[in-house]
Amino acid sequence: MAIRHNMRESFSMSVDFQIPGRKVTAPEMGRISFLSNFTKRRFSDRPLLTIHSGGRKIELSAARDVWPSESEGYVFESVDFLIPYATFKEMTKEKNIKMALDRDEFDLPGWISGQLNNLVGMVGN
Numbered sequence: 001m002a003i004r005h006n007m008r009e010s011f012s013m014s015v016d017f018q019i020p021g022r023k024v025t026a027p028e029m030g031r032i033s034f035l036s037n038f039t040k041r042r043f044s045d046r047p048l049l050t051i052h053s054g055g056r057k058i059e060l061s062a063a064r065d066v067w068p069s070e071s072e073g074y075v076f077e078s079v080d081f082l083i084p085y086a087t088f089k090e091m092t093k094e095k096n097i098k099m100a101l102d103r104d105e106f107d108l109p110g111w112i113s114g115q116l117n118n119l120v121g122m123v124g125n
Contacts, residue, residue: 001112009074011036015116017085017123027123030088031063032081034101037074044102049081052098053091058083092116 004011012035017027032049036042043066051058060081069076079101083091091097097108097116108116 001115003106003108003112009036009038011038011042013112015088015119027085030083030085032060032083032088033078034080035076035078037076039073040075042075042102042104043068043077043079047079047102048100050100051091052100053096054094056091058087058091089120092120 001014002010002012014033014035016031016033018029018031034043034049045066047062047066049060049062051060060083063080063082067078092113095110095113097113099106099108
């Protein structure tokens with residue numbers, strides 16, 4: 001899901017879930033991944049993701065180190081954050097979700113909030 005995008009630079013987010021065992025059950029954890037492709041470094045070595053949703057403040061540390069790759073003056077980076085599924089499910093019920101990744105603050109567009117809520121509906125309870 002693109003959060004910011006122009007012809008040369010992009011910043012996007014994706015979400016997936018970890019399901020224990022071989023039977024499809026409610027996930028234990030969700031993974032929120034961010035990808036950026038900018039002309040200068042965007043993330044710190046161990047970024048912090050802060051989520052403001054429904055009066056709650058959720059702080060998540062990176063699940064692994066940032067993976068940077070540089071080519072032709074652009075820096076492509078990827079970073080993941082793990083969040084308990086129950087917390088993620090509650091967060092998606094809100095219409096207004098604000099996030100801060102390091103010092104960069106942004107509101108999730110309404111269509112992304114809707115997509116996240118739809119994703120929870122497809123996974124189950």
